[in-house]
Amino acid sequence: MMTVKGRLLGLGVGPGDPELITLKALRLLQAAPVVGYFVAKAKASKGQGGNAFGIIEQHLSEAQQRLPLVYPVTTEKLEPPLTYETVISDFYDTCAAQIALHLDAGRDVAVICEGDPFFYGSYMYLHDRLAERYEAQVIPGVCSMLGGAAVLGVPLVYRNQSLSVLSGVLPEEELKQRLAIADAAVVMKLGRNFDKVRRVLGELGLAERALYVERATMDNQRIVPLDEVEPMDSPYFSLILLPGVKWSA
Numbered sequence: 001m002m003t004v005k006g007r008l009l010g011l012g013v014g015p016g017d018p019e020l021i022t023l024k025a026l027r028l029l030q031a032a033p034v035v036g037y038f039v040a041k042a043k044a045s046k047g048q049g050g051n052a053f054g055i056i057e058q059h060l061s062e063a064q065q066r067l068p069l070v071y072p073v074t075t076e077k078l079e080p081p082l083t084y085e086t087v088i089s090d091f092y093d094t095c096a097a098q099i100a101l102h103l104d105a106g107r108d109v110a111v112i113c114e115g116d117p118f119f120y121g122s123y124m125y126l127h128d129r130l131a132e133r134y135e136a137q138v139i140p141g142v143c144s145m146l147g148g149a150a151v152l153g154v155p156l157v158y159r160n161q162s163l164s165v166l167s168g169v170l171p172e173e174e175l176k177q178r179l180a181i182a183d184a185a186v187v188m189k190l191g192r193n194f195d196k197v198r199r200v201l202g203e204l205g206l207a208e209r210a211l212y213v214e215r216a217t218m219d220n221q222r223i224v225p226l227d228e229v230e231p232m233d234s235p236y237f238s239l240i241l242l243p244g245v246k247w248s249a
Contacts, residue, residue, distance in 0.1 A: 006034075006103040008134050009110040010117035010127060012141015013055045016218035016237075020147065021055065025139040030059055032110035034102045036067040036095075038122050044070045051218075051237075052114040067102070067109070069095045096129040103134045116143040120188065145186040148216040148239050152223065157184045158247035168193035176200045184244035194234035198226060206242060214238040 009028050014020030029035065039050035049057060049068070060066075072091050102109050117123040117138050127136060145165065149156050157163045161183035166175060168189045179185055179200060187197050201207045212229055214222040215237045226240070 008136040010123040010138040015147035036111040161244040185242040195231035
């Protein structure tokens with residue numbers, strides 16, 4: 001008798017506030033026999049589960065198997081021929097193999113993802129590796145830029161305006177060119193790129209319109225004027241919103 005393969009479930013669990021999870025994601029989460037979650041090595045070594053796991057931990061039962069997917073340390077200098085790209089690619093290969101063992105045994109695996117699985121979500125790299133071989137279902141979540149707009153109390157785009165979502169990792173000149181023509185923009189992946197992004201906004205005369213928030217919707221959320229942010233203290237979970245010019249209906 002052939003075992004029916006399990007389903008791969010990519011669940012968006014929201015930007016941080018535990019109540020910003022959809023009813024569908026919650027239902028599938030609680031029904032899944034295996035729950036996978038990404039966690040940094042430093043947190044895993046202390047027995048912690050990471051941000052996304054903290055959002056959903058209260059909803060899990062003792063019967064559900066936890067599957068930590070532990071990120072390798074990638075901040076240190078890597079000796080050739082190792083590169084960040086090869087290390088992280090090998091990591092996702094390993095995670096996909098771990099999950100496939102459960103899927104082949106007929107167990108559904110719910111992989112939780114902070115924000116939305118397909119919006120800068122780590123889940124997408126597992127999806128790319130597994131979705132052609134197994135049934136996969138993705139449940140969208142509230143992404144961080146929408147959580148940020150909500151806590152800042154600003155509409156992102158009016159009427160016919162367009163929104164640009166940009167990575168702070170972009171080279172300075174390219175970032176400047178894209179922001180110069182944007183009706184509205186969200187700049188993510190700040191961290192050590194913050195100073196560059198703030199400098200570009202200043203050069204374009206956009207700094208006064210720009211709004212900064214750290215860890216939007218989380219308990220330790222912090223809204224700070226752009227010119228008061230310490231560049232080296234800007235965390236990974238921070239973003240800058242450049243809302244569209246207000247249009248009166």
